[in-house]
Amino acid sequence: MGYKAKFRVWRGEGGDGKLEDFTVEVNEGEVVLDVIHRLQATQAPDLAVRWNCKAGKCGSCSMEINGKPRLGCMTRMSTFEESETITVTPMRTFPVIKDLVCDVSFNYQKAREIPSFTPPADVRPGEYRMQQIDVERSQEFRKCIECFMCNNVCHVIRDHEENKTNFAGPRFLMRIAELDMHPYDVADRKDAAQEEHGLGYCNITKCCTEVCPEHIKITDNALIPMKERVVDRKYDPLVWLGNKIFRR
Amino acid sequence: MTQTTAESPARKQRAQLKVRTLRTDRWWLAPALTFAGLSAFLIYGFWAIFDASYFVEPYIAPFSSPCLATSCPEGARFLGLAPFGDWYGLPPGLLILGLPAGFRVTCYYYRKSYYRSFWLSPPACAVAEPHKKYTGETRLPLIIQNVHRYFFYGAIVIGAVLTYDAILALVHKPAGLGTWILLVNAALIVAYTLSCHSCRHITAGRLNHFSKHPLRYRAWTFISKLNAKHQPLAWASMFSVMIADFYVRLVAKGVITFPFA
Numbered sequence: 338m339g340y341k342a343k344f345r346v347w348r349g350e351g352g353d354g355k356l357e358d359f360t361v362e363v364n365e366g367e368v369v370l371d372v373i374h375r376l377q378a379t380q381a382p383d384l385a386v387r388w389n390c391k392a393g394k395c396g397s398c399s400m401e402i403n404g405k406p407r408l409g410c411m412t413r414m415s416t417f418e419e420s421e422t423i424t425v426t427p428m429r430t431f432p433v434i435k436d437l438v439c440d441v442s443f444n445y446q447k448a449r450e451i452p453s454f455t456p457p458a459d460v461r462p463g464e465y466r467m468q469q470i471d472v473e474r475s476q477e478f479r480k481c482i483e484c485f486m487c488n489n490v491c492h493v494i495r496d497h498e499e500n501k502t503n504f505a506g507p508r509f510l511m512r513i514a515e516l517d518m519h520p521y522d523v524a525d526r527k528d529a530a531q532e533e534h535g536l537g538y539c540n541i542t543k544c545c546t547e548v549c550p551e552h553i554k555i556t557d558n559a560l561i562p563m564k565e566r567v568v569d570r571k572y573d574p575l576v577w578l579g580n581k582i583f584r585r
Numbered sequence: 586m587t588q589t590t591a592e593s594p595a596r597k598q599r600a601q602l603k604v605r606t607l608r609t610d611r612w613w614l615a616p617a618l619t620f621a622g623l624s625a626f627l628i629y630g631f632w633a634i635f636d637a638s639y640f641v642e643p644y645i646a647p648f649s650s651p652c653l654a655t656s657c658p659e660g661a662r663f664l665g666l667a668p669f670g671d672w673y674g675l676p677p678g679l680l681i682l683g684l685p686a687g688f689r690v691t692c693y694y695y696r697k698s699y700y701r702s703f704w705l706s707p708p709a710c711a712v713a714e715p716h717k718k719y720t721g722e723t724r725l726p727l728i729i730q731n732v733h734r735y736f737f738y739g740a741i742v743i744g745a746v747l748t749y750d751a752i753l754a755l756v757h758k759p760a761g762l763g764t765w766i767l768l769v770n771a772a773l774i775v776a777y778t779l780s781c782h783s784c785r786h787i788t789a790g791r792l793n794h795f796s797k798h799p800l801r802y803r804a805w806t807f808i809s810k811l812n813a814k815h816q817p818l819a820w821a822s823m824f825s826v827m828i829a830d831f832y833v834r835l836v837a838k839g840v841i842t843f844p845f846a
Contacts, residue, residue, distance in 0.1 A: 347602075351597075352598045353601065403607060404609065405710070406710075421609075426600055426607065429600060429711070430599065432595065468796040474795075492713075495713075496707065498596040501595075517793075518793055535723070537721055537722045537723035537728065538721035538722070540697075540700050540727075541697050541700075542701055542706070543697055544711070548710065557812065561782045562782075562785075562790050564731075565782065566791060568731045572731040572732070573734065
């Protein structure tokens with residue numbers, strides 16, 4: 338059975354704008370993105386919203402629904418009370434282009450700053466031989482759909498714009514961890530993780546893990562293991578000594 | 586990338602919402618409960634460390650074990666040793682307090698919990714923190730959190746001592762209720778210690794070729810399963826150590842007197 342839902346949607350260009358109230362029809366089985374589309378079709382034809390697959394796999398429709406970073410296409414209307422006013426805003430960490438559409442180029446810039454997979458010089462493509470148990474740990478990180486909600490929710494840059502220069506965010510620290518754990522990657526990523534990409538800023542409050550729509554254990558399986566690897570390199574004299582003695 | 590500040594034009598390009606959060610759920614409940622739980626533990630620990638009723642045959646209170654001072658009753662001394670002589674006049678629990686306390690303070694789970702509930706950095710996801718600047722664990726004093734693995738080594742020793750205490754109580758006939766409380770506590774403490782992220786890293790997390798180290802890989806797989814329960818184990822072991830410690834002190838004070846106590 339359908340009903341009329343109360344929506345408050347951020348409208349504006351750049352940072353300027355305001356929350357506007359709408360009453361929109363909602364039908365059984367719909368998600369927030371369906372309602373946003375109906376709003377666009379019936380009341381606000383110039384409402385900007387980024388979307389693509391409607392299946393939780395493209396990471397385009399990241400937004401904040403009642404203050405929580407969510408994918409619009411994966412947030413079922415049945416999770417809200419019919420009497421509830423649903424507030425929809427763009428992601429709070431990135432500049433707004435228009436309405437619900439953000440400029441997420443910060444993330445692409447950070448991605449470019451990470452050196453790509455670096456195999457040993459004497460191993461040519463096609464010669465890699467890896468066992469499943471050696472690669473499955475980092476395969477979890479390949480599930481990332483680049484919705485950038487982890488970077489959006491991370492308070493290091495969400496609350497402190499000035500840290501964007503020095504902090505890659507959980508998405509790209511996870512990328513560094515993925516490469517560092519790769520059996521055939523020989524690039525030195527530990528010092529860079531700490532010194533250039535700001536791993537030390539992470540205070541492991543796990544919001545990135547909480548919002549990940551792919552349920553990747555970003556903190557437990559990527560960030561903390563990477564912090565421990567950095568400890569091996571920079572802060573543990575016994576490991577340093579062991580590496581010297583056994584020439585590891 | 587262009588240098589930005591909190592009030593920079595780049596900041597103003599974000600949606601200018603003046604509210605701290607738009608969350609409508611009870612986001613404050615988890616940090617409030619955590620604050621209450623950790624505060625209770627701190628207050629109890631402060632009282633217990635200065636309380637003198639820590640030993641009654643065959644039980645020793647976990648907060649005061651191992652007892653290493655000459656002032657410890659003879660039966661309470663760990664392996665009969667008393668390396669700290671008459672000159673040491675403070676409560677014996679203070680001698681070993683640093684190891685379990687340091688382990689918990691630098692624990693990755695507890696860091697999350699007190700950063701959220703005490704320092705509000707952030708209090709909950711998508712709720713603005715009140716601090717104007719944030720440098721995280723990049724500099725002193727928080728960079729010291731990186732010593733966690735050394736406290737882990739110390740916590741392993743403490744876990745072994747508490748297990749030894751529980752087994753001593755078990756072989757004492759007849760085994761009373763306190764024995765079982767100490768055994769459960771020791772099991773939870775050991776499980777919490779082994780579920781630590783540093784332990785997971787040391788077993789095999791630091792390796793890139795699991796296939797070359799099958800035994801370490803199996804250990805890592807086991808520790809990873811425990812590690813997934815690190816948060817509940819942290820809470821369970823925190824309450825169990827308080828309950829076990831308080832129980833022994835009540836028996837030692839003569840408050841609990843029923844048979845097989």
